[in-house]
Amino acid sequence: MIVRIQFICFIAAILTINTCVHTLPSEDAIPMRMSISTFEEWQQHTSEIKNMIITSDQKIDVEFDLLGDGALLLEKVEKEQHFLHSDRFEPKGRWESKWLKANYKPGTITLSLDLLAYGRQVDLTQGWIKFDGNPVLSGGNTLLPLNEKNISEETLVLPEPGGVPQDQSIVRGTGPYEGKWLLFFNHTPNKWPYEYYWSVAIADSLAPLTRGENPFYIPEDHWPLFGPIDNHAPNDWVYVDGSYYAPDENYNGDSHMWVSHDLFTWENIGRISGINGSDPGIIHDGEHFYLFNEAESAINYNRLDSTLTNVTQGETVLEVGGHTGDADVAFFNNHWHMLFDDGPHLHYNIGWARTKPSQFPGGWNIHRKIYGPHNPEQGQVWDDDTDEGNRFGTGDADMALEGTTLYMFTERPVGAAYRELHEVLNFDDIQAEIRLHIDFDGDGEVDDILTQEIRSGGKQSYEYEMIESVNSIKLEVVFKGFTEQSPLLRSLEMWSDRKQGNV
DSSP, X not given: OOOOEEEEXXXXXXXXXXXXXXOXXXXXXXXXXXXXXXXXXXXXXXXXXXXXXXXXXXXXXXXXXXXXXXXXXXXBSSTTSOTTTXXXXXXXXXXXXXXXXXXXXXXXXXXXXXXXXXXXXXXTTSOOEEOTTOOSEEOOSSSSOOSXXXXXXXXXXXXXXXXXXXXXXXXXXXXXXXXXXXEEEEEOSXXXXXXXXXXXXXXXXXXXXXXXXXXXXXXXXXXXXEEEXXXXXXXXXXXXXXXXXXXXXXXXXXXXXXXXXXXXXXXXXXEOBTXXXXXXXXXXXXXXXXXXXXXXXXXXXXXXXXXXXXEEEEEEEEEOOSSEXXXXXXXXXXXXXEEEEESSTTSOOEEEEEEOGGGTTSOOEEEEEEESTTOGGGSOGGGSOOTTOOSSOOEEEEEEEETTEEEEEEETTBEEEEEEOGGGGOOTTOEEEEEEEEESSSSSSOOEEEEEEOOOOEEEEEEEEESSOEEEXXXXXXXXXXXXXXXXXXXXXXEEOSSTTOO
């Protein structure tokens, strides 16, 4: 085989892009471009596939994941199982594109891709950074007087009727709020624990939090969202199949389920019979609704029937020890994650637990006190614990994922922290490579193959210098050697450029 390639340049996403010197293509050269980032584009360009799937954006009904639209990844072993229920991937697979007509004179071809290690375990015990404008939301009542110690220049102070925001839940918007973040919370301006209002703050993106900027605002046309409701305050909100659901946190087995189809009109559909605990966090696993309830020193789960008002199954899933509760459960990166209160009232820390899809709703691996006021290096002085309690609370944590950044929101008032999921960019023990099949003479046969080993995740680019005319090119992606994780190719782009030195 005659090698007709002059040299190859590798360009990592974190480096400045350097162009390779090449001969300027002639004026009659036709620029070539292939861009794949949606399900339809993957289908359009796919020629052959083995043990791999092309998947549209997963409607998993549990807030978030890293899959995205048009992702390419290894097939699950249990092919009939949803991602929420299955752990293992096929050990190897390959994808091949159709031939792309290049009709290209000598010059540079650039390949760009966005790759993640889906399913790789993340360690949430470390790496949290507090939003340096904390708190995000604040207000005043007898529980926490509003003063300079619990607001900052970035704090969004609640309008009347105010009160301290608590029991918050971060949810992706839909309909007129598509692509936005909805931060639900309850607040009581007069007395506690009665006369609750339910409200929402909105953000177009959470990324400004990493820059010290508060992205949230109050929708003027809907404030407050709902209330006042005596002794009925939701602890968690979730959006599933066109409706919002919110179980309230009443005690003595007296919680109720609330539902809204438009976000603004809420209906109490009834008392939840058989609930085991209080302060329920709610989640949907693609088939059933589950509540994760506070039970003194433990977390209990309850599975609900189709009416959402009767418990059909339940048991203790987490023995924390000491006071716990306010569980928030979410699915991302092929694992279920739970955050929970880990400490006595007004002296909270945050605990974390993780389980595999095949073991849900049980099998939790617990990690105590991963975040909170006893880590003063993580926050401002007034976050620290005192004899009277935390001036800035760290209870009732909720999670949100945007890009590869995980966000945490805590109460009272509402603050934020974030952590980069750098683990999903780690390809140290992953075998993955990209192959360019080149047809120089247009006879439909492969004349040369260029192989590029993938050594890291994230956005990255590669350049190939062609010293002869190219008739057609096709791509092959090969993954092998996996069980509980898979390379996840979220986008792929290949192009030629007629302008010398312009990548």
